[in-house]
Amino acid sequence: MLEPEKLGRHQDDLATTLRTLRKQAGYTGQRLASQCAMSQSKISKIETGKLLPTVVDVERILEAVNAPAELRSEIIALARLANTEFQDVRSLLRKGLEKKQNELASLEASSTDLRYFLPSMITALLSTPEYIRASLAHSPGDVSKAVASKLDRQAVLYDESKRFTFVLTESAVRWTLCPPTLMAMQVDRLISLSHLPNVGIGVVPLGSHLPRGPMNTFTVYDSRLVTAETFSGAIMMRDPRDVTFHLDLFATFEGFAVFDDEARGRLSEWATIFRR
Numbered sequence: 001m002l003e004p005e006k007l008g009r010h011q012d013d014l015a016t017t018l019r020t021l022r023k024q025a026g027y028t029g030q031r032l033a034s035q036c037a038m039s040q041s042k043i044s045k046i047e048t049g050k051l052l053p054t055v056v057d058v059e060r061i062l063e064a065v066n067a068p069a070e071l072r073s074e075i076i077a078l079a080r081l082a083n084t085e086f087q088d089v090r091s092l093l094r095k096g097l098e099k100k101q102n103e104l105a106s107l108e109a110s111s112t113d114l115r116y117f118l119p120s121m122i123t124a125l126l127s128t129p130e131y132i133r134a135s136l137a138h139s140p141g142d143v144s145k146a147v148a149s150k151l152d153r154q155a156v157l158y159d160e161s162k163r164f165t166f167v168l169t170e171s172a173v174r175w176t177l178c179p180p181t182l183m184a185m186q187v188d189r190l191i192s193l194s195h196l197p198n199v200g201i202g203v204v205p206l207g208s209h210l211p212r213g214p215m216n217t218f219t220v221y222d223s224r225l226v227t228a229e230t231f232s233g234a235i236m237m238r239d240p241r242d243v244t245f246h247l248d249l250f251a252t253f254e255g256f257a258v259f260d261d262e263a264r265g266r267l268s269e270w271a272t273i274f275r276r
Contacts, residue, residue: 101149119214184274202257
């Protein structure tokens with residue numbers, strides 16, 4: 001059975017396995033690099049654990065060394081695990097919630113095209129201080145640093161060299177995490193941010209016929225990384241196949257969302273309902 005706490009810790013095992021297979025095939029690093037159309041430096045970094053290979057890289061290496069068929073599926077599975085990391089909630093709480101915010105800020109700073117699918121709640125980048133505090137009400141201890149860090153991250157939205165696309169379900173927008181008057185202010189915040197030239201905010205109204213259920217929140221950073229959130233933690237996926245899958249999934253939900261004036265019209269209606 002897959003143990004989540006071990007995800008992302010298999011890179012050394014993968015490096016050792018690939019190095020062993022190369023030696024068993026009688027290949028030098030240079031010859032293997034030539035066979036795989038990679039640089040010798042890349043092969044060396046993969047075999048010493050300094051560079052995490054993609055699943056495609058591993059498949060090319062296995063093909064080049066003519067690895068036994070019975071080993072290939074096992075090693076490919078190991079490669080997928082090495083490209084996946086699980087961050088459990090208990091560890092995050094021990095380190096401090098503000099440290100997680102620093103990690104997210106770093107991801108946002110190093111990315112250009114960011115996509116957020118939000119089926120159940122509004123993300124911190126779009127949230128009012130009151131909504132953020134309410135979202136952390138279940139967290140133990142003093143959350144003031146985490147609130148401040150979440151608010152500081154919002155400055156990245158005004159960097160016009162980046163593109164942000166948020167797709168929210170109507171359920172996410174209308175989930176009453178705060179008293180209705182504060183929820184109205186939160187929805188107004190969404191309307192305001194939707195006017196930024198580099199920010200797209202789309203909503204999927206209830207009643208739309210969708211081919212997929214909104215299983216969980218996920219974020220795609222460029223075409224290199226996906227994070228998916230669950231109650232117990234967050235999963236980080238670097239395998240290009242996982243990234244492509246989530247890009248396609250995001251495009252599906254985006255296709256059912258309304259944007260710009262139509263989205264602002266819906267949001268205004270919901271804000272009015274909260275104010276009643």
